[in-house]
Amino acid sequence: MKIVVRAAALSAALLLVSACGGGSNVKDGDGAAGTSLTTAGGAGSAANGANGVNGNGEFGYGTNGITDGTGIGGQGGIESQFTGLNDPTSPLYTRVIYFDYNATGIGVEYENALLAHAQLLADNPGVRFRLEGHTDERGSREYNIGLGNRRATAVGQFLQARGVTPQQIETVSYGEEKPARLEHNDAAWKLNRRVELVYVGY
Numbered sequence: 001m002k003i004v005v006r007a008a009a010l011s012a013a014l015l016l017v018s019a020c021g022g023g024s025n026v027k028d029g030d031g032a033a034g035t036s037l038t039t040a041g042g043a044g045s046a047a048n049g050a051n052g053v054n055g056n057g058e059f060g061y062g063t064n065g066i067t068d069g070t071g072i073g074g075q076g077g078i079e080s081q082f083t084g085l086n087d088p089t090s091p092l093y094t095r096v097i098y099f100d101y102n103a104t105g106i107g108v109e110y111e112n113a114l115l116a117h118a119q120l121l122a123d124n125p126g127v128r129f130r131l132e133g134h135t136d137e138r139g140s141r142e143y144n145i146g147l148g149n150r151r152a153t154a155v156g157q158f159l160q161a162r163g164v165t166p167q168q169i170e171t172v173s174y175g176e177e178k179p180a181r182l183e184h185n186d187a188a189w190k191l192n193r194r195v196e197l198v199y200v201g202y
Contacts, residue, residue, distance in 0.1 A: 081120060085202065091116035095197040097155055098190065101136075104150045106158060114158055117197060122163035128200040129164070131155050133173040134180070136189035141175060148173030155195045170200075 084090030094113035097106060106114070121129055133148030152171040160166060181188035 081123065082199075082202065084116070084120075085199065092120065097151075097195045097197070099151055099193045099195070101189075101193065102139075102147070103193075104147070104154045106154060114155065115162065118159045118162035118164055121159065121168055125165060125168065127168060128170065129159075129168050130170045130172065130198040130200060132178075132196040132198060133171065133175075134178060134192055134194050134196070135176050136192040137176045137179065137184070138189070139176075141177075144175035145173050146175075148175045151193075151195050155197070 082092075084092030085095070087093055091113045094110065095117075097110045097114070099105070099107075117129075121127060131152040133150070133152035135144040135147045135151075137144075139147070149171065152173060156169045156171055159169065176192070179188070179192045180194065181191050
């Protein structure tokens, strides 16, 4: 009798463990609970919400049916392309282009960085990009707004000549209004004459 009761209890315990396990290896701490991945076409919708990407794939990554090489959409493989933005050894790390006084020409020292950005953008046509033009404080406000715009436009034309679409690029000029340095000397002015490259959503 005792053997039958013990066998029944053991059998019930095994059924309970099996039902609770659910075959899932996801831990609560993984941040993946309740997340579902879909195949390309509805790609990475759960990841997009976490990255502030709208449902149309207008900004950021993990959209527009882009896959990570495994057939699964989402940010996995795409995100890895953007790691260079935070890697000091990558040309993508350079996101500020400096200019000579009253000039709009892009220095040769920035070409490798801009080529890398152009490749990244061309490979990810759903990603948007903003070019922010700046000047030093010398000159009138109106002149500096125009100069900042011409600098941003010059960088945009460089990128478009290498496969980036006009729809991906937004240009804005702040002129002298947002200096990187507040001192009134050559060292500060040199750092204020710039175009900043901003990935929307990053």
